[in-house]
Amino acid sequence: MSSVSTLTATQPIEMERPKVDIVAWLGLMPFVLFSLFFLIIPTGLLLAGAFFDKDGAFTFANIIGLSKPSIVASYVLSLQISAASALGGALIGAVLATSVVHGGLPTWLRPVLNTFCGVASNFAGLPLAFAFIATVGRLGVVTLLLKFVGLDLYGNGFTLFNFWGLTLTYLYFQIPLMVLILTPALDGLKKEWSEASAILGASVWQHWYYVSLPILWPSLLGSTLLLFANAFGAVATATALTGASLNIAPILLFAQIRGDVLHDPNLGYALALGMVLITGLSNVGYILLTSRTARWLR
Numbered sequence: 001m002s003s004v005s006t007l008t009a010t011q012p013i014e015m016e017r018p019k020v021d022i023v024a025w026l027g028l029m030p031f032v033l034f035s036l037f038f039l040i041i042p043t044g045l046l047l048a049g050a051f052f053d054k055d056g057a058f059t060f061a062n063i064i065g066l067s068k069p070s071i072v073a074s075y076v077l078s079l080q081i082s083a084a085s086a087l088g089g090a091l092i093g094a095v096l097a098t099s100v101v102h103g104g105l106p107t108w109l110r111p112v113l114n115t116f117c118g119v120a121s122n123f124a125g126l127p128l129a130f131a132f133i134a135t136v137g138r139l140g141v142v143t144l145l146l147k148f149v150g151l152d153l154y155g156n157g158f159t160l161f162n163f164w165g166l167t168l169t170y171l172y173f174q175i176p177l178m179v180l181i182l183t184p185a186l187d188g189l190k191k192e193w194s195e196a197s198a199i200l201g202a203s204v205w206q207h208w209y210y211v212s213l214p215i216l217w218p219s220l221l222g223s224t225l226l227l228f229a230n231a232f233g234a235v236a237t238a239t240a241l242t243g244a245s246l247n248i249a250p251i252l253l254f255a256q257i258r259g260d261v262l263h264d265p266n267l268g269y270a271l272a273l274g275m276v277l278i279t280g281l282s283n284v285g286y287i288l289l290t291s292r293t294a295r296w297l298r
Helices: 002-010 022-050 061-065 069-102 109-120 126-136 141-148 163-187 191-199 204-232 236-242 249-258 265-297
Strands: none
Touching: 022 265, 061 265, 069 109, 069 163, 069 204, 069 249, 069 265, 109 163, 126 141, 126 163, 126 236, 163 204, 163 236, 191 204, 204 265, 236 249, 249 265
């Protein structure tokens, strides 16, 4: 009996090796190729171009050139617009998502809102700029209606083509994006937590302040960072709406690479590299924070 046990204990156990599913890997290839040709290779070219001059010689002049007052001002303005639209979109979007998920509203309202948010979060560029000009431009429908009832928007200092106008336009896709991002986290809040709070005598506000918000704050902060990155990289909407009247980083980048006056592609590569670093750090922060919330909501 002991010899059999010894033989069994010393005999190596053969584990069945997992089979490689070639079909599954082939299904992943479109994503790999798309990431390679439209993300990894372009980022590598930006990194290389930022450290070379027009003649192909290695230099730090492009990186040093980012300290020019006009470039610094463009980064500061872009950061301000991105922060304003991200905070506004996060606040309004969080209220909307919470109202639909936990506000006791009719159940049919949620799929309608999610459908609208899925469309609106991808509505940007020239169509969005034209829509806002036609709505709240100087001769827009809403502008003329308000002027008819005695409220002159542009006479009171409002304009669509400045800092606040561009921020307002960005909110159109920032708010729906926040709703889409935050809804799964709100769904993860367990009903048992609110019931336990009620049994212990806590009010609704106390439950949200002491239980729900401590769990949700990493997701809220991470979603705000994602909105910040989304606004910081937006160029088509700003270009179509304001042209060159606002000196933001994406417009200055376009002028350096494709423009006739400020044509310096390698400085443009350095500008783009700085934007990639800022948006990349924002996305990393979003991933880390949302993963922390996910541990609680499992």
